[in-house]
Amino acid sequence: MPLLTPFRCRCKLGRKEAVEGSSQLPQQNYEALRERCLREGSLFEDSSFPATRSSIGSGPLLKKLPPHLQWKRPTELHSNPQFYSTQAKRLDLCQGVVGDCWFLAALQALTLHQDILKRVVPLNQSFTEKYAGIFQFWFWHFGKWVPVVVDDRLPVNEAGQLVFVSSTYKNLFWGALLEKAYAKLSGSYEDLQIGQVSDALVDFTGGVTMTINLEEAPSNLWDLLAQATYRRTLIGCQTHPQQRVLENGLVNGHAYTLTGIWKVTCKYGPEYLVRLRNPWGKVEWKGDWSDSSSTWELLSPKEKILLLRIENDGEFWMTLQDFKTHFVLLVICELTPGLLSHEVGQKWTYTVQEGRWEKGYTAGGRLQSPRDIFWKNPQFLLSVWRPEQGQRSLKPCSVLVSLLQKPRHRHRNRKPHLSIGFYLFRMDNYRDGQRRLPSEFFWRNVPLSKPEEFLREKEVSKKLWLAPGTYLIIPCTSEAHQESEFILRVFSRKHIFHEIGSHSGVVFSKEIVDQNEEQNEFVTKLFEKYPEINAVQLQNILNHVTLSGLGNTQPLFSLEACQGILALLDLNASGTVSIQEFRDLWKQLMLYKEVFHKQDTNRSGYLNWLQLQAAMMEAGIVLSDNVCKLMVIRYGGPNLQINFVSFVLLMLRAENMEDAFQNLTQDGKGIYLQKSEWMMMTLYT
Structure with missing residues (x-):
């Protein structure tokens, strides 16, 4: 390989990008930057996310760093570095000193679906062909797929070991580089310290997340998991708060990936098992059906041989009942919301609308009293019907509403999420789709659906069964005068959707193409x-x-x-x-x-x-x-x-x-x- 000299990208940022609180990424053309490096015989250096402590952050994460932190490229760390290998079939990623188990649990779920992985991680990148020290990844960022460009300088300790995400295959670096790109999107590595599995799953897919509180798990949980593991879904889960390693081998306050399920036949009858993986790449469950458990002797030799893997790699089996007992949340993310419906062969359509809560204008807060300012919130008109029976059918329609709030700062954790939710009202005999509804409407009408509680989450969603007709959706924050931008998504069999009083006009739903x-x-x-x-x-x-x-x-x-x-x-x-x-x-x-x-x-x-x-x-x-x-x-x-x-x-x-x-x-x-x-x-x- 010819000797290459560093090339520093000095991007000219517009006024919006230069403001400290902006959530905008610098505009960087991957192809143009790579071609320039190749032409000049240089390696890319990204000045918008430099190889300095400023990219790591300024909080508690700094205390976890080794005393003599260095930044090195994979070509300096291994004689034969590879970006990605299809032969690395096992989940090969291990968490570093960043507390981003939520991100890594979602990422490991992504590796189980090669077609989805390729959308986020272009697998044609390498350290040999047209190598210029620059790599690109894609994330679904509030309604749009956005590219994120990084150089390949990674933080290592004195021994040359990666400080953050690494692979069990020491010459693979796609996971470490993807984590760096996600840190850049989030503001810094420090901003990955706190998060939810559902956040990363949405950023990887643009899909719909369904969160199940396992203390109130539905009776058909196994059937839901069976459908989910077959369909195009990514599944993560979380244990109870207060992080610590328990005597049973589980880690509280921790995220895991659900990698499979299996119904086995024991001598006493069937047993329902789930397979999980700890993002640490070690520390496993020690109860029934763990690697060293005697319960495996209850199975046939073939079943035992093909299911049991005795290795401290962080992956283990446990019963569905133990799973419900020791885990608090199950998060299922699907590219289409068919899992949420029991209708076979259902085709879904969707629309996306952007909006904002602005103090003094559209930040009306929750519905509290007849004369409050709730009516000032953005108002969205939704008409739904069943396409195969026409608009006159009275059979209920399955509708999924998803509300996502945008980050309020360039650094995702600098300003915490607001508590958000949405209300739904029935609109009988409503004709004028351009005039906002006055406060009197909300004095006289009771919402069909309202938030059970306002959640301080990136996304809140709810499945509704609605009779064909016209409805009003009001997204809001828990308190008035709180400012943020948001995205409102609606999924159904057939609908039209628009904001009242806006100039964007009616938005017709688009069909979701599901090849499966x-x-x-x-x-x-x-x-x-x-x-x-x-x-x-x-x-x-x-x-x-x-x-x-x-x-x-x-x-x-x-x-x-x-x-x-x-x-x-x-x-x-x-x-x-x-x-x-x-x-x-x-x-x-x-x-x-x-x-x-x-x-x-x-x-x-x-x-x-x-x-x-x-x-x-x-x-x-x-x-x-x-x-x-x-x-x-x-x-x-x-x-x-x-x-x-x-x-x-x-x-x-x-x-x-x-x-x-x-x-x-x-x-x-x-x-x-x-x-x-x-x-x-x-x-x-």
Whole structure:
């Protein structure tokens, strides 16, 4: 690599950006800055977020820093630095000295969905090709996707170890750089010390968050989790306040990522398990179903081998009941709000409106007395109806309202969130959509919905069931004369939405495109018919589903192939797959279809050994040339090419074997199996 000299970006900020309290980021063109660095043979230095203590902050975080803090680039820290690796399949991030477990719990949830991750973290960045010391990330920032540019100078101690977020794979740096970009967006690393999992989840996705108080958890919590883990959701959770490590291994006042669920079959009956991960990358639960618990002996050998991973990596299993007992909040973030509705195949539309509470004009506060100034708050008119039945239908409509407040300072924690909420009124016989409603309206009408309490949160949301008609939404702060900007989002089947008295006009709802919606509907309807599926039924289902993108010839699954698939998925040796097991299979099929189609460049419906190797590598399985050639001989036809059905069988088996090895190895080099376990793994799978 040629020797590069530093290049300092001296951005000219406009007057708005230069003001201390502004929440605006400097405008930086990533492509132009990188090209300039490459042209001048220099490495980028970001003067808007410099490698100094000013970027770390001025509060308690400074006391946690090592005495001789240095800033170094990944190329100075490792001989072979990599930005990201698809082979690092396990959650590989560990928290540093910043108290941002909430951010890291959300980030780890993001890693479970590669398509969402790629939106935030462009994975084509590297330390070799066109490397100029500059990286870019994207965040959903109050209604818009915004790019954040950073240089790659990271704070390290004297030993060259990262002080903040790091990876268990010491040559991977995407997590540390993403944390730096989020710190820049938030004002400083210090501003990441306090936050909510829901805040980061929204910033990563622009999705809708649903927070469940586990002390008042619904009776169908397991069903909600089953739907959530299958759909495009990110899930985090938080323990009770007052941070400290408990005797049971949990950390109070801490955020975790929910990484999976599984219904196991014990000798005494079914048990419902959830899998969690501590962002520290260590310190685990010590109760039932922990790594060292004797409860694992209640399972079949295969189920135990594929689920139990004995390693202090921060990831562990526990029962749903223990989860409800020891955790206080569950946060589910979905890209579309279909999880909040029980209607199968429901298509959602949305609108976004910006507004502000301004002292003396629109900061009316809560509804307190008949002659208060509540009426001065921004007023939004909403008309909803069911599209398939027209506006005259009286059947209730599912509506989700989300209110987000913008930060009131460039540093997100410099000024705390205001307590916010919204009221909803029915508008019978209302005709004039441009005149604001006077105070008399609020004397005479009782709200249909009002805040149970005003929350000091970035976002408050509520699901409503409304009869078709016209409504009035009033977003407000808990006290009058408090100033802030906000965003009001509405999701429903069909609606129109606008602010009364504004010049923006009526805003019609836009349809949310959910590529997984047909798949979700298919799976849901399927298990209304088949609670459990055997090999014959599995063959019938797979051969009657159109797998688009595989050329003109649709794959034909034989009974033998379906028996093989069932054996790989059927952990408790029941001879059937449950809805959870089939959901996992369906997710894997979609991934395998994508990578198979990408490598099948001539659309023949087959892969040779080189294409097979590339497809497996993209799916996260690395095989040597010789092993790939053997797999084509084993799973392919006489022409030494492998079709999609055989590719599915190979991938499922490879995934199973890799999981089994990772769960059983103590040092990453070898494993020990009893004869019965060896026979189970080699013969049944």
